[in-house]
Amino acid sequence: MDEQRHDLGAxxxxxxxxxxxxxxxxxxAHDVEMWDYVILIALRDGPAQSQSRLAAATRRDKTRLxxxxxxxxxxxxxxxxxxxxxxxxxxxxxxxxxxxxxxDCQGAIRRMEHELLAELPEADRVSFITQxxxxxxxxxxxx
Amino acid sequence: MDEQRHDLGAxxxxxxxxxxxxxxxxxxAHDVEMWDYVILIALRDGPAQSQSRLAAATRRDKTRLxxxxxxxxxxxxxxxxxxxxxxxxxxxxxxxxxxxxxxDCQGAIRRMEHELLAELPEADRVSFITQxxxxxxxxxxxx
DNA sequence: TATTGTTATACTCTATAACTATA
DNA sequence: TATAGTTATAGAGTATAACAATA
Numbered sequence: 073m074d075e076q077r078h079d080l081g082a083x084x085x086x087x088x089x090x091x092x093x094x095x096x097x098x099x100x101a102h103d104v105e106m107w108d109y110v111i112l113i114a115l116r117d118g119p120a121q122s123q124s125r126l127a128a129a130t131r132r133d134k135t136r137l138x139x140x141x142x143x144x145x146x147x148x149x150x151x152x153x154x155x156x157x158x159x160x161x162x163x164x165x166x167x168x169x170x171x172x173x174x175x176d177c178q179g180a181i182r183r184m185e186h187e188l189l190a191e192l193p194e195a196d197r198v199s200f201i202t203q204x205x206x207x208x209x210x211x212x213x214x215x
Numbered sequence: 216m217d218e219q220r221h222d223l224g225a226x227x228x229x230x231x232x233x234x235x236x237x238x239x240x241x242x243x244a245h246d247v248e249m250w251d252y253v254i255l256i257a258l259r260d261g262p263a264q265s266q267s268r269l270a271a272a273t274r275r276d277k278t279r280l281x282x283x284x285x286x287x288x289x290x291x292x293x294x295x296x297x298x299x300x301x302x303x304x305x306x307x308x309x310x311x312x313x314x315x316x317x318x319d320c321q322g323a324i325r326r327m328e329h330e331l332l333a334e335l336p337e338a339d340r341v342s343f344i345t346q347x348x349x350x351x352x353x354x355x356x357x358x
Numbered sequence: 359t360a361t362t363g364t365t366a367t368a369c370t371c372t373a374t375a376a377c378t379a380t381a
Numbered sequence: 382t383a384t385a386g387t388t389a390t391a392g393a394g395t396a397t398a399a400c401a402a403t404a
Contacts, residue, residue, distance in 0.1 A: 082256075
């Protein structure tokens with residue numbers, strides 16, 4: 073049996089904290105805050121049809137999202153445009169500089185992850201990530 | 216390459232949130248709050264030689280620990296006794312009811328985890344947890 | 359009436375500083 | 382002087398309520 077191990081929750085939470093701590097200096101080097109990165113990543117695969125959908129997708133309160141969008145828009149990293157079909161909505165989309173920045177950040181984070189796990193044989197690293205994705209799907213972690 | 220996956224930090228954080236959400240009703244059924252459980256678990260393998268060591272072990276501010284200890288002591292789940300060797304220190308130890316409660320809670324959480332991962336073949340579940348522990352050790356997650 | 363985006367307010371949680379008692 | 386435990390205060394982060402514009 074596996075009685076003498078930590079709870080899964082405790083392990084995931086600690087691993088998450090360690091990885092976030094490892095990401096922060098990488099993001100800081102690109103002048104990006106963690107929540108900026110979360111928003112930019114969420115927009116990478118296409119615009120958000122409204123701010124409230126973006127809030128839901130990033131699990132953030134819609135009121136908390138606003139100052140973040142204000143700043144990112146002010147930095148020219150994204151655009152907010154009224155939806156012609158429903159003028160209450162504002163479509164949020166990355167600009168080209170925003171798209172380039174998020175690609176740079178994620179590339180740097182990938183390299184950091186690779187260094188952190190360098191002691192792990194390549195095959196084990198790949199199978200671990202595969203299993204992580206499998207469990208994430210099983211637990212419906214992304215919605 | 217593995218470019219199209221989520222960052223490891225994002226995966227761990229989300230998995231942690233999902234597991235915490237799954238633990239909360241289990242703990243609530245035992246009238247235990249999450250931070251109570253963290254403290255009780257930390258004491259399971261032996262008393263803490265001082266409150267500040269317990270704070271460090273649970274990654275909590277020593278000032279935040281105090282109201283939690285007050286409550287748990289009031290519920291008869293733990294004891295605080297002055298260290299005869301250094302009367303500034305208070306040794307924190309589980310009582311028998313505290314020990315029984317934490318065992319009950321962890322048993323219930325183990326069963327919950329098992330149900331959540333029931334779709335995963337037993338061998339995969341075991342190897343996944345083994346890999347989680349290996350990566351946790353590699354990243355020095357527990358100190 | 360319901361929803362989006364927004365602002366303002368209240369609340370909770372966390373971090374900091376200060377105090378006492380012991381060493 | 383330094384540290385453990387404690388208390389009180391300040392700050393950051395989060396949630397709640399209310400408003401104008403649009404549907």
